Amino acid sequence: MRAPQPEPPIPGSFATPSLLAWIVNGKYVMSLPLYRIEADLKACGATISRQDMANWMMNVHARWLAKVHERMKVELLSHVRIHADETTVQVLMYFVKSVFRV
Numbered sequence: 001m002r003a004p005q006p007e008p009p010i011p012g013s014f015a016t017p018s019l020l021a022w023i024v025n026g027k028y029v030m031s032l033p034l035y036r037i038e039a040d041l042k043a044c045g046a047t048i049s050r051q052d053m054a055n056w057m058m059n060v061h062a063r064w065l066a067k068v069h070e071r072m073k074v075e076l077l078s079h080v081r082i083h084a085d086e087t088t089v090q091v092l093m094y095f096v097k098s099v100f101r102v
Helices: 018-027 034-043 050-077 093-100
Strands: none
Touching: 018 034, 018 050, 034 050
């Protein structure tokens, strides 16, 4: 007896969930361009074109990540402040004394 094969994440594609996760991680977490991911896959013996991977990324975004993206946008825009720059900057005391008359 065999269990039924699960539905593929992208109908009509041979991309598995783990392959898609690996490509998404490489592209968006590790900041690798698709040509580098293509070269890594080729070194492992898998020939997958950049065009296929780009199409898969668009499909993954449309199917699942767009919902997450929209929810994050709603949450972000519900706050009064959406960005704060906490970069430390050296303040020259001459400038502070002349401007604020300290």
